Amino acid sequence: MDAKKILFITQEITPYLPESEIATICRNLPQGIQDRGREIRTFMPKFGNINERRNQLHEVIRLSGMNLIIDDTDHPLIIKVASIQSARMQVYFIDNDDFFQRKSTVIDEAGNEYEDNDDRSIFYVRGVLETVKKLRWIPDLIHCHGWMSALTGLYIKRAYADDPCLRNAKIVYSIYGDDFKVPFRNDFGKKLQMDGIAENDLRSIKEDASFVSLAKLAIDFSDGVIQGSxxxxxxxxxxxxxxxxxxxxxxxxxxxYLDAFNSFYDVVLDKNQ
Incomplete structure (x- = not known):
């Protein structure tokens, strides 16, 4: 079939973060899919332990400057970019001083999960989608990796359901063993009830926003699911x-996995066409 545009939203990519299952897959997968004739864009959070100088990150001024409101608080959205030269691949980074200027990723130096990981997830997903709109790049399929990207399907199919850039995108969610131990805070659902997201959409996280509940929510709003681990x-x-x-x-x-994922994209794209 014709080449399609694939957006990758991931939690980790090596060499920007240490090697892990997700980081390694999300380094090689976009390159492999690009080599198979598709157009790609790749996003990850700009965690504070990413060395900007060594990895030659720089801010994209024309994409930055927007504020995202979470729980009645404005948070500036900063977009940075770097290139993996050997892969002919750019990586976009979502940054914000409130959420991503810490020395660790999702846990602190003592091994405790950050209390505001729920807000960080909301900001990250919304930041990616707003940046894609600014790029005027219309993805045919969005492949999400890591629990921090789990809200993507919900936002695409509810909050962005009328957006011409995003409304037709198919969502694929990869399930990994990257669970978090402490459920998100009790007001997580209320923060999600922005335009187009109803309380009934959030029934899987109504009792508690645990890793399992969040994964179920992601599955409910996906067009395809991959077992990543x-x-x-x-x-x-x-x-x-x-x-x-x-x-x-x-x-x-x-x-x-490269050929299997590439073929699976076609299955998802062809379904209900």
Whole structure:
């Protein structure tokens, strides 16, 4: 089929962060998909432990300058970019002094999860979508990696349902074993109830916004699901099995995932066309 535009929204990419399952896949996957003839854009958070000088990040002034409101507070959106020369690939970074100028990613130096990881997730996803709109780049499919990207499908299908740039994008969510231990704060659902997001849309996180509940929410608003880790939470695995109408790709080895993901994109793109 014709080349399609694929947007990657991820939590980690090496070499900007240390190697991990997600960071390694999200370094090689966009390049592999680009090599297979598709147009790509890639986003990640600009965590404070990313060395901007060594990695040659610079601010994109024309994309920065917007404020995103979360829980009645304005947060400036700063966009930075860097290039992985060997891959002919740019990476866009979502930055904000309130959320991403810490010395760690999602846990502090003592190993405690940041209390505002819920707000950071909201800001990150909305920041990516607003930046894509500013780029005037219309993705056909959005592939999300890591729980910090879990809200993407909800926003696309509700808050951005009438947006000509984003409304037709298909959502693929990869499930990893990257769980967080402390549920998001009790007012998480209220913060999500912006234009177009109703209380009923948030039923999976009504009781508690745990890692499992957030994954279920992501699955509910996805057009395809991929098992990214060889082992994932068994409750999430059962939930995927119960959603027979959503295309599902089981775990793929490092040797097979590039071609398997590329083919799966076509399955998702062709469904309900």
């Amino acid at each position: 060889e082992s994932i939470n068994p409750e999430i695995s059962k939930y995927i099995e119960s959603n027979k109408q959503i295309p599902f790709l089981p775990y793929q080895s490092p040797e097979t």
